[in-house]
Amino acid sequence: MADLRVEVAGVPFKNPVIPASGAFGFGREYEKFYPLSKLGGISCKGTTLFLKDGNLPPRIAETPSGMLNSVGLQNPGIDAFIEHELPYLQTKDLTIIANVAGSTVEDCITIAQKLEGTAVDMIELNISCPNVKEGGAAFGSTPQMAAAVTKAVRGATSKPLMVKLSPNVTDITAIARAVEAEGADAVSLINTLLGMRIDINTRRPILKNNTGGLSGPAVFPVAVRMVWQVANAVKIPVVGMGGIASGRDAIEMMMAGASAIQVGAAIFADPYAPVKIVDEMNAWLDEKGIGSVKEIVGTVKPWGPDGQ
Template identity: 50%
Template sequence: MDTLTTAVPPEMKISLGPLHLANPVMTASGTFGYGAEFSNLVDLQRLGALVVKGISLEPRPGNPPPRVVETACGMLNAIGLENVGLDRFIHQKMPFLRTCGSRIIVNILGDSIDEYAILAEKLTLVTGVDGLEVNISCPNVKKGGVAFGTVPEMAAAVTRAVKNATDLPVIIKLSPNVTDIAAMAKAVDESGADAVSLINTLIGMAIDIHSQKPKLANIIGGLSGPAIKPVALRMVWQVARTVSIPVVGIGGIGTAEDAIEFLLAGASAVQIGTANFYNPAAAEQILTGIEAYLSRQGASSIHDIIGSLRTTI
């Protein structure tokens, strides 16, 4: 009598330093709200992690509208880091996040190194927070508005301050608006970061030729979506070859094929961003697609493809 055999599903667990995830698919900060907004559209517990909208010490109203503009193969946004602030986040948003069944990573932002450290220290005491993602694309008001993420020494200083203030896993989110992103990644790696995520948005603008005015009230904004994927993929590949810590790939990922490219380039995990706006089920679909790809490849684990790009002919 023939014995039916069932294929063993591939192992999807990955680790970002001390942070262990059930799978490598995460949501990107600023594109998934505080989780509850998508709870009736996505099975949140299927995802490796939710990265919530960036949190500052005090609430921020953000920039005046218009704040979002559609572009060819992407979008520009100038939201201005609008958020509810730390206290409201803890008391109003975390109760739901504790119930969603996924790892919770809180993106933090500040105008000074002290603000980053205070946020890290306070969030360490909050039940349900599994890790921190540090947005270093913010301007340092004490240094004339230069973004922390554009000077290696400043990025390193923020990393050290956050690591000294918390025992939570710390992911540093890198800006692509630099000359050498590998140097930025190396600086935060050497300063104790547990992982890096990249890329944040590219700086861009759009003009209404009829009014002859900028389409964004802020004039410039952050470009995201499929248009930036080739840039993001190149930067992830460069950084993965430079640092000793895990890399999270972000930028124009809308399909499983997109995500797999980032994994092959060396990313240990991926974040889904702009795709959430036009396809709320994107993250789940991408996870299912990665699993199917691994099965077709005969791979037993997600680790079989991470960093396996063949660069020789």
């Protein structure tokens, strides 16, 4: 049995596997399959200042090796999260990450302030949701905006602050450096890639939002590449996600530079995916005689220009 414990910005996780925001609600549905304590942590559904209805359906479209979603941050609002969801999660023995998804910088500040003194272990600031008109990816598409919102939330919270980055940018390392400079304790990436499907019979987009975020195994190589680039560009820890569906995928993502990983779309194919990934990582580490999962982080040996 390998040591699976990891730390991200000083926050301990009993193993590196965390269901990703939006794929797992607040955990209640999956507690009906297995105890949530098997997981390293949970990244809760993105939460806005007030209840948000989300986008018109259809919100889901299947794609080759993946899916599009345009849920649009439907959530009960920060007060309902603190009052109804957090007390439940606190009893489940896993690290709790609140995903903050304010529509404005002021909303993000207020949400972060409301989380002060709660049992939330870490804040994941969502500057990358592709499905909302305000906030979301609009915050994360330039280094200047990303820096401004990070600085504002940094000033409003004493909790460890992780910023979730969008892959829909020219240079993700520039965004990562900008949020690091403003006091982010960690970055998580990637959010979904912006995509679109069209029903050729009706000539209508399948999603009522026209576009949506692509996730699933299709995006995995893009995510590995971006995690590798960002891990080489910043000193703060990176949490890697995007298409991870197996223990081998998780190991690969950690070798690229991720200190922990998140699992999203794989849960829809197999609700047990996060638990299986923990077991598969453990088995792989044991097979290789590696004592601690921390030993593999960032250990990819990239080829040099000389081919060595």
